[in-house]
Amino acid sequence: MMRQYELVERVLKYDPKADEALLNRAYVYAMKAHGNQKRASGAPYFSHPLEVAAILTELKLDDATIATALLHDVIEDTDATRTEIDQMFGPEIGSLVDGLTKIKRLDLVSKRAEQAENFRKLLIAISTDIRVLLVKLADRLHNMRTLEHMKPESRQRNSEETLDIYAPLAGMMGMQALREELEDLAFRWLYPEAYEAVTDRLIEMRKHNRGLVEEIRQAIARKCADAGIAAETTGREKKPYAIWRKMENKQISLEQLSDIYGFRVIVDSIEDCYRVLGIVHTTWGTVPGRFKDYISAPKRNNYQSVHTTVYGPRHQRVELQIRTREMQHTAEFGIAAHALYKDQQYQATNGHDVEGADDSPYGRLRAMISSLLEAANPEEFLEHTKLELFHDQVFCFTPKGRLIALPRGATPLDFAYAVHTDIGNEAIAAYINGRHVPIDTHLRNGDEVVIETSKNHVRSAAWEAFAVTGRARAAIRRAAREAER
Numbered sequence: 001m002m003r004q005y006e007l008v009e010r011v012l013k014y015d016p017k018a019d020e021a022l023l024n025r026a027y028v029y030a031m032k033a034h035g036n037q038k039r040a041s042g043a044p045y046f047s048h049p050l051e052v053a054a055i056l057t058e059l060k061l062d063d064a065t066i067a068t069a070l071l072h073d074v075i076e077d078t079d080a081t082r083t084e085i086d087q088m089f090g091p092e093i094g095s096l097v098d099g100l101t102k103i104k105r106l107d108l109v110s111k112r113a114e115q116a117e118n119f120r121k122l123l124i125a126i127s128t129d130i131r132v133l134l135v136k137l138a139d140r141l142h143n144m145r146t147l148e149h150m151k152p153e154s155r156q157r158n159s160e161e162t163l164d165i166y167a168p169l170a171g172m173m174g175m176q177a178l179r180e181e182l183e184d185l186a187f188r189w190l191y192p193e194a195y196e197a198v199t200d201r202l203i204e205m206r207k208h209n210r211g212l213v214e215e216i217r218q219a220i221a222r223k224c225a226d227a228g229i230a231a232e233t234t235g236r237e238k239k240p241y242a243i244w245r246k247m248e249n250k251q252i253s254l255e256q257l258s259d260i261y262g263f264r265v266i267v268d269s270i271e272d273c274y275r276v277l278g279i280v281h282t283t284w285g286t287v288p289g290r291f292k293d294y295i296s297a298p299k300r301n302n303y304q305s306v307h308t309t310v311y312g313p314r315h316q317r318v319e320l321q322i323r324t325r326e327m328q329h330t331a332e333f334g335i336a337a338h339a340l341y342k343d344q345q346y347q348a349t350n351g352h353d354v355e356g357a358d359d360s361p362y363g364r365l366r367a368m369i370s371s372l373l374e375a376a377n378p379e380e381f382l383e384h385t386k387l388e389l390f391h392d393q394v395f396c397f398t399p400k401g402r403l404i405a406l407p408r409g410a411t412p413l414d415f416a417y418a419v420h421t422d423i424g425n426e427a428i429a430a431y432i433n434g435r436h437v438p439i440d441t442h443l444r445n446g447d448e449v450v451i452e453t454s455k456n457h458v459r460s461a462a463w464e465a466f467a468v469t470g471r472a473r474a475a476i477r478r479a480a481r482e483a484e485r
């Protein structure tokens with residue numbers, strides 16, 4: 001298990017201004033709170049939040065996110081309360097931990113729910129703070145890495161959820177390495193035979209092609225050097241799940257499988273990207289229909305690169321990605337790449353701003369994610385997934401964390417009737433996330449709703465206009481008739 005000082009040092013290394021005392025406090029608090037609890041593997045429970053925090057240090061996330069990772073299971077699994085977290089760590093971390101607690105409760109509620117249901121949960125998380133989602137993804141990654149200790153049913157369920165929901169989400173957020181690891185772990189448990197066949201074939205091809213990858217890599221590197229371009233060229237084998245998906249989509253067999261290698265050329269400037277492209281295209285024959293310029297037209301998750309495929313040395317099909325160092329950083333870390341940036345730096349490095357974003361860098365990221373979701377282009381993001389976006393419902397919580405699903409446009413009055421008819425009949429106003437609001441306010445995903453009631457209130461039929469659900473409207477009519485009598 002990682003030591004306390006090791007974790008703190010890791011954070012300080014990329015963020016010297018990080019709050020050391022906060023990290024220490026969170027470490028000790030979570031360790032004590034989980035006490036003697038054990039994981040399915042028999043390891044101390046605390047090793048799990050600690051690993052989750054470690055994963056997030058690889059993404060270089062801020063101190064609040066790391067502290068949240070350490071604390072992410074304490075409210076649900078120990079005696080710790082939200083109030084206590086707020087007092088010890090401040091309301092910012094309190095609300096982040098609360099977000100993760102809500103997601104965890106939803107997991108318990110809807111064990112047998114459809115995939116789309118799961119996706120909605122994530123939407124709720126997104127709507128509060130993007131960091132909740134980053135911690136959730138790291139949480140899922142660690143659980144997937146340790147899946148062998150779980151029962152077969154939960155292995156199956158976790159793997160399905162991971163393939164359908166979390167891996168695509170990581171991709172949507174531009175975090176490719178995270179996506180690939182989640183996919184391969186899930187693939188291994190869901191389709192063990194296919195996984196084995198693909199990895200066996202990979203090993204065989206590796207033996208067969210030994211030298212070829214290096215030969216191609218050197219050929220590209222030499223051409224760049226001849227033109228006086230400083231370039232870093234790497235060759236890379238595709239991941240088992242990506243290969244399998246390709247086989248499924250294109251209906252090809254393992255034997256026909258050829259282009260399992262990809263090459264990447266990293267250069268200093270955009271100009272050099274196009275110069276390398278020119279060299280490659282004039283040296284080798286291009287494969288038609290494979291050229292894509294994501295530099296002049298970046299993907300919605302800010303991914304930038306030039307892609308092309310050529311018939312390279314020994315007439316091998318060679319897939320190439322050409323990009324700058326900055327583009328590489330964004331491609332690797334996605335959303336998290338900008339997590340530590342101050343606003344101005346973020347804009348300067350990013351070039352294009354997000355409309356309607358709030359002032360904080362995280363507000364910006366959140367706005368970016370919601371715009372990704374709203375404009376979800378099936379071809380770009382949801383390819384190969386079963387995800388569906390549902391815009392017709394809002395999910396809200398009681399103060400105790402019970403989930404209330406309502407149609408879009410629903411009000412606290414609908415919420416009150418959904419909880420209990422008596423509460424509905426006595427409802428006069430509400431608090432949404434602690435703010436006093438009128439009874440006809442539209443609810444939004446993730447809202448925590450407290451209903452203000454009055455025993456003396458006499459319901460009139462006019463209140464029907466404040467509700468949208470059939471249940472609430474019928475109950476209002478009934479209460480109004482009784483009141484008249």
Ligand code: MN
Nearest residue numbers: 048072073139
């Ligand atoms: Mn966890």
